[in-house]
Amino acid sequence: MSLNPLGDFTRLHYKRRKATNILFCSLMVVSTLIVVLALGAVFGYVLYKGLPAFNWPFFTSLPKPVGEVGGGMLNAIVGSLIMVSLGGLIGVPWGILTGVYLSEYGRGKFASTVRFSANMLSSVPSIILGLFVYVILVKPMHRFSALSGSLTLAIIMIPTIARITEELLKLVPNHIREAGLALGLPRWKVTLRIVLRGSFSAIITGVMLAVARVSGETAPLLFTALNNQFLQFRLDQPISSLPVQIYTYAISPFDDWNRQAWAGAYALIVFVFLINLITRVIFKPTVKGLN
Amino acid sequence: MSILKVNNLNAWFGEHRALNNIKLSFDSNKVTALIGPSGCGKSTFIRCLNRLHEETPGASASGQVILQGENIYVAGVDPVRIRRKVGMVFQKPNPFPALSVFDNVVAGLRLAGIGRKSILRDVAEKSLKLAALWDEVKDKLNQPGTSLSGGQQQRLCIARALAVEPPVLLMDEPTSALDPISTAKIEELVLSLKKEITIIIVTHNMQQAARVSDKTAFFLLGELIEFGDTSQIFTVPKEKKTEEYITGKFG
């Protein structure tokens, strides 16, 4: 006998709840597995195809002329490093500052315009941003250049970084800011040294994801940095990059180049993976100690 | 002697008037309790005393607040300078995220440009002792401020406010989120801090007001209804409204 007059009902209810619970838990597990499997499949396949050409000369030598076997992607690796770093140097501070403005100071029409533009800009296909830089920089300079490529990458990352920063800063409760102000600190110091400081590791993680993202951009670089079969460090000259070099090699009819394209793809994945890993290790939330 | 004097203070949130012609003066080295039902303007009032009220979008205030002889509501007065003299403790403990206990306490000094380790260490120890927290955290100075318990966090916030040595300390329901033991600690703290500074404390707890304060002000609907010695307010209030509120008839 049950003390609860609704006993049967409750038991039924309980069973149903349990069934629903199991259903949704399994759905979650399946979705997770699919994501992990997809990642594993991509990684595994690229590894399988790329490993044959993924050797020391790949990193240390320049492309050989058509017909000669061997050679590497040194030019593209250096080019990518240059453009991603310079792009980051321009785009990261710009994006973070825009995000700080939007979250901490941005009120009224101007701010909502900026916010709207950032949203629009982050959904504009990157090839269009490449065309934009083509018009404003490549045409006047009369040449493709590392500078144009870097600027393109910067423009691609700015809206993403700005939005990430804004969202993260908005998570900081307002009474934290007030506590800073109440200590007799000017607002800019509160913003920089307390609010931004408090979310710094999260912001950096988001920023690095954006940087990793642009390191795989291909199409906009075709209009801006083009490619270069030689190793070069000048900003006003065309420069190679991993994605463009992969593209060039992948559509070529030569087996050796195809193999190298796979190795390049593998290198790119490893690069992106390393960026993610490093940020996670270095910038996991820590507290600055006394000493 | 009065350290802080308020004349004809009015405060608005946009069109909504939250304070109406408040006139009140605070004696130095005394504890004044502000009581009144929810929404009557206590928080608004103390936030006017350090000019924090105007940081709320759309909020404004007018009138005179005279701190140590200087009207802080005339044009040209830098609120940042005023806030160094009028510290504040909030209802919810709010240690700065990602800063250690130590860094939290010295934040006010360090961000004002005082970088000498020896000074900061001394100030941190002194403030934490004043806030009755030193013994509990002296081995955890490097841990995040947010890793302390709620009551400890609140005392950390008190230490942080004390570190810049303000002559006046505002406390907005500092114990409403705390357990009885932490509450008792903070009440003791208020009583002992009185030697150093002037304290204005908002509370919903009548016993607390009676225990810690020398003077009590009763607010209702943005007006100051009655102000006087705590013993008088709680035994023979002059106003009928005060009596009704204290005896729990409303509020």
Ligand SMILES: Nc1ncnc2c1ncn2[C@@H]1O[C@H](COP(=O)(O)OP(=O)(O)OP(=O)(O)O)[C@@H](O)[C@H]1O
């Ligand atoms: N940010 C705000 N925007 C608009 N109106 C506000 C804001 N904060 C408070 N008010 C209004 O101002 C009046 C006074 O509020 P206040 O916070 O000072 O009350 P209080 O006495 O501190 O109440 P409590 O005891 O609940 O903390 C209330 O009518 C409230 O609705």
Ligand SMILES: [Mg+2]
């Ligand atoms: Mg309040």
